Amino acid sequence: MQINIHQTHHTIGDFDAIFTYLKNITENNKNSSELHVFPELFLTGYPLQDLCLQRSFIERYEDLLKKVNALQDSSSPTLLIGGLDYEMDEDGIPFKIKNVIFEFGPKGLRPIYTKKLLPNYDIFDEQKYFSAGSENCIYQFEDKSFGLLICEDMWMSSMHSTDPVKELFEEVENSKIKLDGVINLSASPFYLGKDKTRLIRSSEISKLFGCPFIYTNRVGGEDEILFDGSSFVVNGAKVTHRAKFYQQDILNYILEDFDGERDLEKALNDKVNSWESLFKANIIRNDNGDYRLPELSDEDCEEVLQSIRFGIQEYAKKSGFNKFDVALSGGIDSALVLAIMKLSLLEDQNLEAIFMPGFFSATMSYDLSFEMCKKIGVKLSTFPIKFAHSSLRNQYNDVFKDPMEGLCDENIQSRLRGAILYARSNQRNSMVLNTSNKSELSVGYSTLYGDSVGAISPLGDLYKTEVFALSKYINKKYGNIIPEGIISRPPSAELREDQEDSHSLPEYDVLDTILEGLLSYRLGTKDLIEMGLDSEEVSKVFNLYSRSEYKRKQFCPIIKIKAKSFGTGYRIPICKKN
């Protein structure tokens, strides 16, 4: 039997494209005895959040269901499609929304399974919107039996009170059915390291049921959240089939017999996806005996690079941009953003850089920016802000009789740059890429409406030490496109004389370790101090972090790379006592 795994890639709510895809499949596979499997919520896209409550969205979705139903005739192939099943009250208001698998085939479209485990941690709010199912589904197709799961259903943890894998297994055991496969329809967001965890868990489930585990994931960048695809079949201990990373794909899989050793225990007892393991602080002890954030490996860097490239392009495509602007400062963050964007650029796209020197910009900042742009062939415009800065200083003094100085004088430079960058963006309808990193964002070392501006943040989930690692990786792979001088110079905002990050912050490897501990929610200041980190530095970082929440609330979407990121999945009040 052939099972076609459709790793699809559509915009949320793009019902025309979704319908066309289904239409093509059904028309090209008449009287076929193959099974077609689609991702979770293929029919709508994911995550929808409040969109699934909006009347106009629901109406358009119900129209789609009617059109899909109308595709059906006696020659229709059989499809398993993820979608929403609405139960309306007498006023036409949804009071139950279920995340289901529809079977589409000669009998039409009908829901056959409802997702049991609704993730409600971190970026997930499914219990806010969806009603959980309670029934297993052992799906008969031709002469085969399949266990069906939707995404989170494959996991277990102390966070969840039900265990769908266990429940399915008990039914299989009790009714003495031999499953020929377990099929999981997923919309599973990417983060670094998740793929490995998925494969381990899938292998456990394959060994539990003694059949292949067939996993269909979607592809897409939804604001900050990426879906990497990477659909697969795992048979026992082996990954036998694999779909592409961040690309629409189809796996034509001929169902195989189980190949490996059964294990009736592991899958039922391994808490791999527990809250605890998902969000632990990623800190290890290095050769010097110090606790530190581990360095990104080359493999990690490659995965991160592809993820960021995909995330930017998705946002651009969906927002209708084919031009990009990056403000270069001569520092490593903006240089890395420019490098990544250059590497990501499609044929019909255009990238420009702007350098906006002020009174405190080193000559080196221009030289390095110029060198880089020349090397990679990006147009660089230089727009000095000295004149505007100076004239605003004078005018400010005249108006307020109070000389512009200190933070006031620092931040106006950053905000002038923001205004000029966005003027350029407005003029040429380009997308501005933000250049902040996670360390900066964590301690509030950026100017609101200044260097913190942008449509999307490519580096906002990477600590400064990881920005360095990724820059070095790119230089190694693509021939030193970031000048060495940018990598080796001490980081500075260049908003006042002799400003250097290291004068007011711990060294970045220490800072990033403290932040990883705090942001994981797993380590408090006491724990970090017990681990040997300097208590003054820990307290200072904790205070900077706690007081800068207001800046993060007004920040743009950050491409999510880690298990725990700022953005939708991070919710801390601005006002509180520490």
Place this chain on the structure above:
Amino acid sequence: MQINIHQTHHTIGDFDAIFTYLKNITENNKNSSELHVFPELFLTGYPLQDLCLQRSFIERYEDLLKKVNALQDSSSPTLLIGGLDYEMDEDGIPFKIKNVIFEFGPKGLRPIYTKKLLPNYDIFDEQKYFSAGSENCIYQFEDKSFGLLICEDMWMSSMHSTDPVKELFEEVENSKIKLDGVINLSASPFYLGKDKTRLIRSSEISKLFGCPFIYTNRVGGEDEILFDGSSFVVNGAKVTHRAKFYQQDILNYILEDFDGERDLEKALNDKVNSWESLFKANIIRNDNGDYRLPELSDEDCEEVLQSIRFGIQEYAKKSGFNKFDVALSGGIDSALVLAIMKLSLLEDQNLEAIFMPGFFSATMSYDLSFEMCKKIGVKLSTFPIKFAHSSLRNQYNDVFKDPMEGLCDENIQSRLRGAILYARSNQRNSMVLNTSNKSELSVGYSTLYGDSVGAISPLGDLYKTEVFALSKYINKKYGNIIPEGIISRPPSAELREDQEDSHSLPEYDVLDTILEGLLSYRLGTKDLIEMGLDSEEVSKVFNLYSRSEYKRKQFCPIIKIKAKSFGTGYRIPICKKN
């Protein structure tokens, strides 16, 4: 028997102040036979969101619990206190967090009831953090019996699968207990009209159990969310006791017998707090037969005014500001913000206004701003942006060989104003009040990083027509502090020649009606057109609304006035197809 209802007001996580309050109560009430009742989550504050997962927060909270426990001796009075009860796993990681009522008294501190209904709609994410209880609590104190509830427990709806009032009632009936009171510990956010709903529901519950209903609410402004206090006792059909609106207070209530007619049906069948009734579109048919947003009554305006004043002051106090800046444009939004701030100003606080005229600012804009500031005694500084605008125009042309025009030329004015306003804010450490309204925010009629800047938005939950109503109310009550010319002139952004909102948007009463329909999620474009609204206008507004999500994602916290507001409780993806 005396029951003391403590309507408290503390900052989230301010464990010192919380402890001091409890210490004073216990020390001043030794050997007392009175009962003291506190709000939901008095011990931590609310809403905590991810804060309740943070290790440092948990450690500080556990310390507080130890200190509170140590207050206990055989002479301790009895307190019912809302707090969190953590269950930790072997690694000290919370795997169950319960929202409970602690009894504190001669026996120490012990949890006696766990909240059953965890709200998980709109701004609420309680199922994300808390584990629900399943047991009723009939609490015996002296010779009296009390039914205990926590906030949402008093409501029922199709959103919830359990009904704590019903469950409590069944236990009371089965065990033939006569309750002497029902006590509800709440942390119930304000929105316009909620108080009435609370009182109706409370009366139903009082009539169901045949005893007084005692309701303790907290006071506080938590970023966007306000808690108004307004604690009360309802006995049958009557509100017999009432605490202050937005002020810490204590009600010393002598428990009374039930006074009224029992009703054993209503409370069990009335779906007042259903999803459907909470979020219905507030649209009525006016005398002309047109569907329109109803006008705010004077009573509404007074409630809104007090709420905004409280919300601003709370944010200022918790963020450490005692100075405020408002950018005046000569239009109604900024004038209203200035008027409200002036009315809110405390003795040690200072308010300044800045007027930043550009090439397209009418003379009238200055005259009206000047007139207003003079009348209310606010210092007005005039900072023309013409020079900076003009010099940036020239420089832009030099650098990019592309004259600054259109949106580019419009927005740079707004962003220059943002930069200057924030320079002033940085210099004098003042808080910038945003001046956007809900209509503008909905259709994206503001410049990101320009007029959309601010620490908090006082008007972001009021439609433009409501901005007019509130302005007129303030003028009536406080003697025309907003010049009539500001109210009567046609709204304009003044970013280009002859710009008027009405040239590109429907009339505001129509716009606001369409928006109320869409934002409630209850009416789609089809419904609005069926209600007689112009189909072109409806489509235009829907498109503007859908495409401007990216601006709202980077907006500051909005003081929440309505059941459905932008902010935490509003989650719509930026990228999607409509």
